[in-house]
Amino acid sequence: MPTAAPEPSAILASLGQATFTWDIASDVMAWSGNVAVVFEDLPHAALASGNAFATCIEPLQDVRAQAVLNSGKLDRGAGVQYQIEYGVRAKASAEVIWIEETGCWFAGPDGKPARAQGLVRINNERHARDQQLLSLSRHDPLTGELNRTQLVASLAEAVEEAARFRASFAFLLLGIDHLAHINDAFGFDVADQVIVEIAQRIRARLRGGDVLARFSGNKFGVILKNCSSDEMAVASERFLAAIRNEVVPTQPGPVSLTASIGAVSVPRHARSADEAMVRAQEALDRAKARRSGSYLAWRPNVERDAQRRVNIRVTDEIVSALNERRLVMAYEPVVDVRSRVPAFHECLVRMRQDDGELLLAPDIVPVAEKLGLIHLVDQRVLELVVAELAAAPQIQLSLNISPDTTMDPDWWLRIEMLMRAHPGVAQRLIVEITETVAIQDIDDVRGFVTRLKNFGSRIAIDDFGAGNTSFRNLRKLGVDLVKIDGAFVQNIARSADDRAFVQTLIDLARRLDIKTVAEWVQDEESATLLRDWGCDYIQGRLTGLASSERPWAVEPRAGLPAAG
Structure with missing residues (x-):
């Protein structure tokens, strides 16, 4: 014999739901018979009217009135649907029951809400999940x-x-x-x-x-x-x-x-x-x-703010100069200490401004390094240097690269492409890396040096003596030249300490078969001392400062001996 279907109110009760009608004019609310099961702690009087029910609602008692009476929508004959959520508490010591109300209100002859009907259901678990998600999004x-x-x-x-x-x-x-x-x-x-x-x-x-x-x-x-x-x-x-x-x-x-x-x-x-x-x-x-x-x-800080304005200006100029091809080279001769004939030229970056004036490397490189533009500058300098080497087969040039560039894969891709495009150029290229780079990670720098030497290029350690690179590390790196920091060279004619330091560096480099270059040579007395100590090359004010002119068209060439 088939089982009798349960009463609708029993079904609603099992689902934690109840239905209602609300006569807005009289404020009377009528509920389905199972309402006492859903709101078991609420007194009957609290369910009798809209206003009485509102006193049990939190956090906003007027949430139902706002959804119905003040919705601002128009009933065009089919009613206006709404959905709200609120908490109901029977008394201060009781727990809040979270309710989701889905309903529809209908307008009277004057177009204003006259009657509402709907369904309420307990959704404590959903509310707890929503609160947890809200907390996670905030905390x-x-x-x-x-x-x-x-x-x-x-x-x-x-x-x-x-x-x-x-x-x-x-x-x-x-x-x-x-x-x-x-x-x-x-x-x-x-x-x-x-x-x-x-x-x-x-x-x-x-x-x-x-x-x-x-x-x-x-x-x-x-x-x-x-x-x-x-x-x-x-x-x-x-x-x-x-x-x-x-x-x-x-x-x-x-x-x-x-x-x-x-x-x-x-x-x-x-x-x-x-x-x-x-x-x-x-x-x-x-x-x-x-x-x-x-x-x-x-x-x-006035000085800091002024420097930032300069940085912003120089950054804009660097980007514009890169786009407009206004980065140019200046060439400083590195000469044989005995014959005074140039062996190679160090390439120094310059930036031509709109007014024709040139910004020097010390004004460009630090800002470019700080703001992440140096890899673009170094790539452009590489292109310019290779172009000069390709155009003048009789010259040798050196270029400085930033510490970050030693590990820049884009720079490597560029140099590999340029070396393949211009056979024979690599053997006349010297890449200078600063001593501070060399001491950061010997193994990484050794890989950098090895890759360049496989092209046929030579490696110079710049500003040697300013850091802590040992001669044992120089030997491990396999560098070809050591450029002695000019801070120790410029006063050797007057400073016994500097003389002892520079002479020792030259002697140790010679024992390791590494050529030496003394920077910032100011006078003949210093040049003579360096020659007598066995230094190979000098550069500085005595032998000629950097110039944007290409001097190799008219001057004799000494050149470096072939790479071993």
Whole structure:
């Protein structure tokens, strides 16, 4: 015998749902028979009218009135649908029941809402999931503090409040010093423990209304409301001491560490959230460079701002010069110390400006390196040097490359293409790398040297003596020439210390069969000393400064001996 179908109210009750009709004119609400099951803690009187039901709703009691009475929509005969979500609490001590209401209201003769009907259902689990997702979108999953997105929003809000109420606040960037060392020594899980502990120590020292957020991997952003510059310094020291004075317990053992802080006073020294973050980051970088575990507040600096304007101008000029082919070469002779006949010329980059004046390498290269344009400059210089070598088969030229270029795959692709396009050019090309590059990673630089020598080119170490490259490393690298730093050469006629240093370098290089070039040779007395000590080549004021003219068309050539 077939089973009788359950009553609709029983089905609704099993699903945690109930239906209603709401006569808006009388404010009377009528519910399906199972409403007491859905709202088991609500008294009958709270379900009798729209106003009574609204008193149990949170966080906004008028959410139903807004959806129906103030919707602003027109009923064109089929009713107007709506969907809202709210919480219902029977009494202050009870838990909130989260309700999703889906309904439709119908207009009376005057076009205004007269009747509504719909369905309510309990959706506590969905609400909990939504809240969890919302929390994840706002908070850092490791520390539980606000994430960077929320920090930026809070910072923008604080800037607006400060402008509206003529108040001030402080924005701090706190960076954990040498966190990478902890990662390497103990692993990322221990570093995470450190980050969580630091967040807790900062949080414990904040006032109500202050904001803490994780800015990035090892950095936290802190907004200190109603905070003067003096108070900012005091608070920063309080945070640093909390980190510095007590070790962080971790699973492998206690870890001692420090943090540094860069801070900016807003709106005094920053007018927007972006400006506050940039200046706090700048102050943090300078604090870390000065000393780990220190605090630095951003202050206006006329010289720094002027230099930045220069950097911006030079950057624009570099990009324009690259596009308009206004980078040119100047050639400084490197001569045989005995015959004074040029062996090769060092190529120095110049930039022709719109007014015809030339910017020198010291004005171009540092800015290009700082702003990531040096690889473009080095590629253009390489093209110019190869073009000169191809046009004049009797010459040898050297070029300097930036440290970053030694590992630039685009530069390698370019030189390989140029060497294949111009056979015989590589053997007349000398590539100069600075000593500071050579000592960073001997193995990487040795690979660089080997690849160039396979082309047939020669390698010179520039500014030798300014760094810490040993002659053993020179031997390992297999360089052909050593250019002795001019800072030691220019005073050899007057300084016994410089004489001893330069003479020793020349003697050791000769024993390793490495040719030597002395830079910044100013006078005949110095040239004579260098010749007597066995130096091979000299360059500087005595032998001729860099010129944009191509001197090899008229001058005799000595040239370097063939590569061994």
